[in-house]
Amino acid sequence: MAQTQKLFHKDFTLMVIGQIISIFGNQILCFALSLYILDVTNSASLFATILVVSKIPMILLSMIGGIAADRLPRKSIMVVLDFFTSLCILCFTLSMNSFDIVFLTGCLMVILSIIQAFYQPSVSASIPSITAKDNLTSANSVTTGINAIASLAAPALGGMLYGFFGIDQILWLSMICFFLSAILELFLTIPFTKQKSSQRLLPMLINDFKEAMHFVTKRQPIMLQLAMTLIGLNFLVSALIAVGLPYIITIQLNLSSQLYGFMESALAIGMMIGAFMAMKLKDRITIRNCYIPMGIGILSMSLIGVAILTFDYPIHSYIIILFAVLFGMSAISIFNIVSQAYIQGRTPSELLGKVTSFIMTITQCALPLGQAMFGILFDHFSAYSAWIVFAATVLSLWITAYIKKTLLRIPREEV
Numbered sequence: 001m002a003q004t005q006k007l008f009h010k011d012f013t014l015m016v017i018g019q020i021i022s023i024f025g026n027q028i029l030c031f032a033l034s035l036y037i038l039d040v041t042n043s044a045s046l047f048a049t050i051l052v053v054s055k056i057p058m059i060l061l062s063m064i065g066g067i068a069a070d071r072l073p074r075k076s077i078m079v080v081l082d083f084f085t086s087l088c089i090l091c092f093t094l095s096m097n098s099f100d101i102v103f104l105t106g107c108l109m110v111i112l113s114i115i116q117a118f119y120q121p122s123v124s125a126s127i128p129s130i131t132a133k134d135n136l137t138s139a140n141s142v143t144t145g146i147n148a149i150a151s152l153a154a155p156a157l158g159g160m161l162y163g164f165f166g167i168d169q170i171l172w173l174s175m176i177c178f179f180l181s182a183i184l185e186l187f188l189t190i191p192f193t194k195q196k197s198s199q200r201l202l203p204m205l206i207n208d209f210k211e212a213m214h215f216v217t218k219r220q221p222i223m224l225q226l227a228m229t230l231i232g233l234n235f236l237v238s239a240l241i242a243v244g245l246p247y248i249i250t251i252q253l254n255l256s257s258q259l260y261g262f263m264e265s266a267l268a269i270g271m272m273i274g275a276f277m278a279m280k281l282k283d284r285i286t287i288r289n290c291y292i293p294m295g296i297g298i299l300s301m302s303l304i305g306v307a308i309l310t311f312d313y314p315i316h317s318y319i320i321i322l323f324a325v326l327f328g329m330s331a332i333s334i335f336n337i338v339s340q341a342y343i344q345g346r347t348p349s350e351l352l353g354k355v356t357s358f359i360m361t362i363t364q365c366a367l368p369l370g371q372a373m374f375g376i377l378f379d380h381f382s383a384y385s386a387w388i389v390f391a392a393t394v395l396s397l398w399i400t401a402y403i404k405k406t407l408l409r410i411p412r413e414e415v
Contacts, residue, residue, distance in 0.1 A: 007138050011130040014188050016142060018181040019123065022082060023150045024157075025177025026112065029089070031158035032170040037105055057110060059364050061117035066125070066357020067208040070350055074122040074129070075190040081119045082182035085112065089175040093168065121360075125352035126190050128344040136341035141279035144337055148271035193350060212354040220346055223359070225406040226339050230363040232399040233294075236392045237301060237332065239370025241267065241325070247378045248304070248321070248385060253314040266326045273326075274333025281334075288412070290338040291404040297331030298396045300324050305389035 008016075068077060092108045123143075131139040161170050216223045249260045278285065285293065303324035307317040347355045377388050 007131070007135045007142075009130075011188050011190065012127075012139065014184050015123070015126065015130070016146065018078075018082075018184040018188075019143065019146050020150075021177045021184070022181040023146060024153075025174040025181070026085075026116075027150045028158040028161065028170060029174040030109070030112070032162045032167055033105055033109070035159065035162050036167045037102065040101055053106065053110065057113040058117045059361065061114060062121065062357045062361045062364070063209060063212075063354070064205060065118035066121040066212070066353040066355070066360075067205060068118055069121040069125045069353025069357070070208070071204075073190070073192045074126045074353075075185060075188050075192070077118060077122040078126075078188075079182050079185045081115050081122075082178045082185060085115055086175045086178040086182065088112070088115075089171055089178065093171045093175070121353045121357045124344075124356045124360075125349075128347075128352060129191050129349055130189075133345050136345050137282040137338055138279045140337045140340050140344070141275040141282075144278075144333065145272050145275035148268045148275060191349070208354050209358070212351065212358040215347070215351055215355055216358060222406060222410060223343055223346065223355075225403060226343065227359045227362060229294075229399055229403045230336070230339070230359070231366040232396065233332065234363055235366040235370035235373075236396045236399075237298065238367055239374050240301070240389065240392050242367070243371050243374040244304070244378060244385070244389065245321070245325070247382075248308060249318065252308065252382070252385060253317055255314055255318055259318060263322060263325060266322055267329050270326045270329025271333045273330040275337060277330065278334045278337040285334060285338060287338055287342040288407050288410050290335045291400055291407055293331040294335035294403075295397060295400040297328040297333075297335070298393055298400060300328035300331065301396075302390060302393040305386040305393070308386040308389065 088108065088111055092104060096104060127139050127143065128136060158170065161173070216227065245263055246260055249255050249263060301324055304321050307320035307324070310317055310320075343356065343359065344352065374388070378385060381388065
């Protein structure tokens, strides 16, 4: 692991710049493609189906991507995949007038999802390899902030570019972004130790999966508790935000979709604020006390229920929800960043890819389950939506109390 105490040294700076170029290229492309398909087909449900199908490979293949990140040079994975993404976009651009555009777009988005399943584990596993341990929280704050800024700015930028220039120019722009990202990554130096294996592919994958599961459940049980906490947050809080907010704002409060768009921006701004605070308070907020911002964030989310009960003035309720989401997401993001840094710091380099992917996979699976549950609850018990929010808050606070006991048992020397 790098011994330098400086965060923005050559390798980390190159990775950050490459991530900015790559993430913005991907976000702008996906947003523009959605507008393009809606323009061509006038069918939101058709594109929603494509969007859902395209997310499946990311969930199913992330674990294999993590194993690849431990078995192959991470720098090579990143470079090859960025070049390959650029090539795929080029092929799509040259073929879009020769094939059915809906089918072609679906294929491109599935391919991009598969690429991300292998790309993201390599990036996550590379951070501890090029960052000093005491800078892991700051490094993860930077990468979280980049994703948040992209989520906030890319839709607006993508919409503006699509409106002015159309899909063709955006495709070329995205292709250039991925190509430049790959060029920058060529100059990275990421330590890699080749692992020996005499097994065939399938037995090797099964063995690596078992190794990751054994490490998390037996050797580092605190990581398992953190993973269970993240599962709970995804199932209750993230799913509530994803399904509850659009329903509450557009249906119950009868406000415009533009105001819901501002709410989406508040989520991204909250993540940015949380990333900034985690970096600035890294010496004060550690793994032992990160349950505090988590609890504060969950309590803030309970204000959504309060706002529902007072919607005699819908815009007043909206303002309450806006600040609840902004403050709550900021606090919860701090917990996520500190937890991620702890997991990275306690995992050997040769296991980083598979362990982080194992945790990511099991926590991601909770989100669609929670979304389905809240969809049913808000459909059938809309008159009690405030109490649905309060129930989710109480359960989430119980999870906070549960993880608090675990975190306080961590020796101070491990912090």
